Amino acid sequence: MKKLLCLLDDVVTMLTKTSAVIVTFNRAAKLMKVLDALQCQTRRPEIILVVDNASTDETRELVVARAKEDLSIRYLRLPKNVGGAGGFHAGLKAAYDLGADYFWISDDDAYPEPDAIEKLLQAITSFQADHEWRPSFACSRVEWVDGSLCEMNTPRTVWDWPRFVRPGKAWALVDSASFVSILVPRWAVAAHGLPIADYFIWFDDAEYTRRLSRSYPGIFVPESRVIHDTPDNRGVNFGLVDEKSLWKFRYGARNEASWRRREGGLVNVISYAYGAHRQMKGGNVPGKLRREIYRAILRGMAFHPKIVRI
Amino acid sequence: MNHLQQSTPLVQKSTDYISREVTEAISIYKCLYPGCELRFIFRIDEATISATATVSEGRAPLHVDLLGAGYLGQVNIPGPHDASPAVTISISIPRPPLPSERRQTDTPWQPQRPLRFIFRMAPMLYEQIRYLAEMARWRRADKSHRTSSLPFGGSALFSKPRAPATGKRPAILVGMHWLEVGGAEKLGLDTIRWAREAGLRVFVVASVPELQRLKGQLPDSPDVTFLRLDRYLPHHLWPRYVEELVRAENIRLIHIHHCRPLYDALPHIRTATPWVKVIDSTHIVEYADGGYPRISGVWSNFIDMHHVISGQLEDYYRDKFLVVGKVRLGRMLDRREDAGALSGFRLQAGQKSLHISFIGRLYYQKRPIIVVETFRRLSRWAADNNVELSGSLVGEGPFLPAVQRLIQRYGLQDKVALLPADTDVPALLERSDLMLLPSNNEGLALVCYEAIGRGCIPLSTDVGSQYEVVPADLLVPLSPYDTVRETLGIVDRLWRDPAFLARQKQELTAAFSKLGRDMTAKEILMPIYEETALSAG
Numbered sequence: 001m002k003k004l005l006c007l008l009d010d011v012v013t014m015l016t017k018t019s020a021v022i023v024t025f026n027r028a029a030k031l032m033k034v035l036d037a038l039q040c041q042t043r044r045p046e047i048i049l050v051v052d053n054a055s056t057d058e059t060r061e062l063v064v065a066r067a068k069e070d071l072s073i074r075y076l077r078l079p080k081n082v083g084g085a086g087g088f089h090a091g092l093k094a095a096y097d098l099g100a101d102y103f104w105i106s107d108d109d110a111y112p113e114p115d116a117i118e119k120l121l122q123a124i125t126s127f128q129a130d131h132e133w134r135p136s137f138a139c140s141r142v143e144w145v146d147g148s149l150c151e152m153n154t155p156r157t158v159w160d161w162p163r164f165v166r167p168g169k170a171w172a173l174v175d176s177a178s179f180v181s182i183l184v185p186r187w188a189v190a191a192h193g194l195p196i197a198d199y200f201i202w203f204d205d206a207e208y209t210r211r212l213s214r215s216y217p218g219i220f221v222p223e224s225r226v227i228h229d230t231p232d233n234r235g236v237n238f239g240l241v242d243e244k245s246l247w248k249f250r251y252g253a254r255n256e257a258s259w260r261r262r263e264g265g266l267v268n269v270i271s272y273a274y275g276a277h278r279q280m281k282g283g284n285v286p287g288k289l290r291r292e293i294y295r296a297i298l299r300g301m302a303f304h305p306k307i308v309r310i
Numbered sequence: 311m312n313h314l315q316q317s318t319p320l321v322q323k324s325t326d327y328i329s330r331e332v333t334e335a336i337s338i339y340k341c342l343y344p345g346c347e348l349r350f351i352f353r354i355d356e357a358t359i360s361a362t363a364t365v366s367e368g369r370a371p372l373h374v375d376l377l378g379a380g381y382l383g384q385v386n387i388p389g390p391h392d393a394s395p396a397v398t399i400s401i402s403i404p405r406p407p408l409p410s411e412r413r414q415t416d417t418p419w420q421p422q423r424p425l426r427f428i429f430r431m432a433p434m435l436y437e438q439i440r441y442l443a444e445m446a447r448w449r450r451a452d453k454s455h456r457t458s459s460l461p462f463g464g465s466a467l468f469s470k471p472r473a474p475a476t477g478k479r480p481a482i483l484v485g486m487h488w489l490e491v492g493g494a495e496k497l498g499l500d501t502i503r504w505a506r507e508a509g510l511r512v513f514v515v516a517s518v519p520e521l522q523r524l525k526g527q528l529p530d531s532p533d534v535t536f537l538r539l540d541r542y543l544p545h546h547l548w549p550r551y552v553e554e555l556v557r558a559e560n561i562r563l564i565h566i567h568h569c570r571p572l573y574d575a576l577p578h579i580r581t582a583t584p585w586v587k588v589i590d591s592t593h594i595v596e597y598a599d600g601g602y603p604r605i606s607g608v609w610s611n612f613i614d615m616h617h618v619i620s621g622q623l624e625d626y627y628r629d630k631f632l633v634v635g636k637v638r639l640g641r642m643l644d645r646r647e648d649a650g651a652l653s654g655f656r657l658q659a660g661q662k663s664l665h666i667s668f669i670g671r672l673y674y675q676k677r678p679i680i681v682v683e684t685f686r687r688l689s690r691w692a693a694d695n696n697v698e699l700s701g702s703l704v705g706e707g708p709f710l711p712a713v714q715r716l717i718q719r720y721g722l723q724d725k726v727a728l729l730p731a732d733t734d735v736p737a738l739l740e741r742s743d744l745m746l747l748p749s750n751n752e753g754l755a756l757v758c759y760e761a762i763g764r765g766c767i768p769l770s771t772d773v774g775s776q777y778e779v780v781p782a783d784l785l786v787p788l789s790p791y792d793t794v795r796e797t798l799g800i801v802d803r804l805w806r807d808p809a810f811l812a813r814q815k816q817e818l819t820a821a822f823s824k825l826g827r828d829m830t831a832k833e834i835l836m837p838i839y840e841e842t843a844l845s846a847g
Binding site: 015017049063064067068069070071072073074075076077094097098099101 | 458459461462463464465611628629632633634635636
């Protein structure tokens with residue numbers, strides 16, 4: 001019996017079939033660089049699922065051509081653009097159906113270093129072996145193209161984040177991370193369901209990782225590195241709202257307000273609205289744009305998207 | 311005949327027939343239960359041409375139902391040792407088919423009883439209702455059937471079984487739906503020939519217990535064996551049987567052609583005999599439930615390669631099951647026969663006589679009622695435009711009596727000839743200006759390709775992968791009324807508008823050349839067969 005139990009312990013770490021889930025929209029060239037980076041991984045995912053948000057550039061042709069040569073590539077073309085949130089929802093669902101044990105979720109403009117996935121897998125399995133707790137996700141250090149920390153992909157730590165930090169295993173506990181090089185185990189998806197597709201864009205990753213963290217926080221794995229090729233290195237701050245970025249901030253405000261209403265009630269939303277007000281005031285955001293953000297927060301209070309379970 | 315020597319003499323039935331069937335059944339169960347004592351109870355069923363088999367593991371007592379008028383007797387095959395477990399197999403051998411059954415078992419088609427009066431009054435209205443019902447079923451289909459691949463996990467923790475050394479030449483198991491007339495069956499028979507050419511021994515099984523009328527087309531060779539699992543082995547026992555067969559006969563490759571129980575056996579095959587490669591071929595996406603391409607997609611993680619015959623199927627696997635890399639397009643064309651076959655199109659604008667053909671089995675899929683209705687409308691059009699119209703309908707099937715009645719009712723007997731299925735189709739196409747194919751569904755109808763090669767212009771419904779062979783302007787909608795109206799419109803335009811006709815000829819030529827450049831099924835499959843033939847014995 002003891003031998004059998006040892007065997008079962010081994011099974012826990014041996015079931016590491018991994019599926020990469022990349023959501024893309026009209027960024028064929030960058031997507032090809034991501035696929036190149038995955039090709040060079042020291043621990044290649046068994047499945048690479050490209051979720052195409054109905055791109056109108058040459059994404060389809062390029063991915064299909066590559067998939068004809070590389071059997072690990074699967075291609076899911078969505079009938080319309082359902083945003084990053086809808087893409088990650090559909091992709092994670094499909095990858096789950098394909099039977100992977102871990103899901104490496106990322107954007108179409110984030111290039112993992114050759115050992116990024118191996119380090120994530122190593123960390124999440126070692127953490128469990130060492131401490132018995134099961135991290136609900138593991139996330140990489142996301143760097144901008146110049147090597148500095150990518151502001152928008154900074155994970156949020158929990159209050160006792162250094163509890164298991166050791167020399168050589170500096171894995172801080174975090175409860176929120178972005179969908180840029182994050183590894184989610186199958187059990188966490190089974191327990192907590194899928195990202196909320198109705199969010200369309202922004203805050204889908206924060207809501208999802210916070211939901212996963214109800215079981216146990218995730219871990220930040222700094223030795224796993226990924227380069228996020230964004231046009232600039234800006235954080236998400238309401239002081240940065242302008243005409244061009246307003247549409248995204250509106251989604252973000254609505255989604256976070258909805259989440260705060262669900263998790264913390266009205267007081268939490270008011271506190272959030274006050275924070276947004278302070279940031280916009282500090283950033284001299286024009287009144288017209290501010291009113292759009294307030295309206296989005298109000299909409300979020302009545303927005304109750306459904307969480308889809310597996 | 312040893313087992314039958316003590317049997318009661320059988321009136322009207324040849325001993326050879328019974329003997330052959332008994333031998334078939336015994337060999338199947340000897341393979342399935344190599345270490346068991348086998349106790350067979352044989353019956354003959356005079357009422358049916360379908361067999362039944364029930365299996366009880368153990369020494370099951372005989373029930374009185376088995377000992378009635380059809381009871382033939384028992385055969386006991388001892389096990390390898392005294393303590394061998396026993397298996398009781400009760401088999402009902404079907405009577406030999408009558409000559410009429412050998413020819414055709416489909417009863418003549420009749421409209422659904424409550425709607426018969428509609429068909430009598432307005433055949434097209436009946437077709438429209440049937441079409442609408444089918445489309446409604448199609449819209450519901452995805453909700454009631456799985457449309458994602460089943461996962462196939464696994465780890466390196468446990469060692470996998472290894473192929474035993476048999477000393478036999480490598481073999482292939484080819485699973486068919488049945489050995490009856492059909493496109494998938496044609497490819498199935500071709501692949502059996504190719505596998506043999508590649509040096510493989512071939513075992514053939516079918517899932518549906520039909521008369522297997524094409525059995526005679528199997529190569530007459532000791533390397534080709536048709537196993538009558540369809541008659542004598544219940545589907546739930548196929549996985550274990552296939553495992554035993556794989557081990558005993560050094561089967562290295564399984565090729566599935568629309569064979570449901572082989573798909574169902576895949577979990578067992580892939581885990582018990584992981585050295586065996588599995589490929590499949592699919593042809594047509596069915597409206598009701600996706601048909602075999604859907605089943606194949608569901609099992610995709612257990613299959614090494616999907617061979618498809620059309621671009622539509624490539625898209626189907628990609629869009630429904632996210633599979634791209636292991637889907638291989640191989641057209642059902644013979645490069646030697648088809649190379650350079652394109653001759654000039656006969657149809658000229660304003661010509662005074664027109665010959666239009668229809669070639670296809672007379673089943674609902676080909677919509678023969680719509681063909682006759684189209685001829686009726688074309689006949690009026692021809693009279694209005696002073697064109698001498700003639701037509702040929704080639705094919706047999708359950709719709710033949712209904713088609714004959716309609717032709718008489720519409721007074722088309724002098725204009726439309728009904729020809730048997732063995733008509734010389736190439737010769738007919740060479741004297742036809744146009745060909746109609748208003749099918750309900752198609753994969754990629756090769757008769758269109760053949761028609762173009764013979765200078766005949768095909769008009770088809772826009773279904774399946776027909777867009778690959780027929781230009782967009784010559785495709786008509788599926789809805790029955792629209793099919794007839796648009797077909798008439800296209801014929802009129804081709805006849806009236808020389809520029810339109812010239813453009814269609816150009817596009818048909820381009821489509822013909824493009825298809826000819828694609829890989830053929832043989833070019834896709836033969837290297838796999840040859841590689842398998844070189845694998846270890």
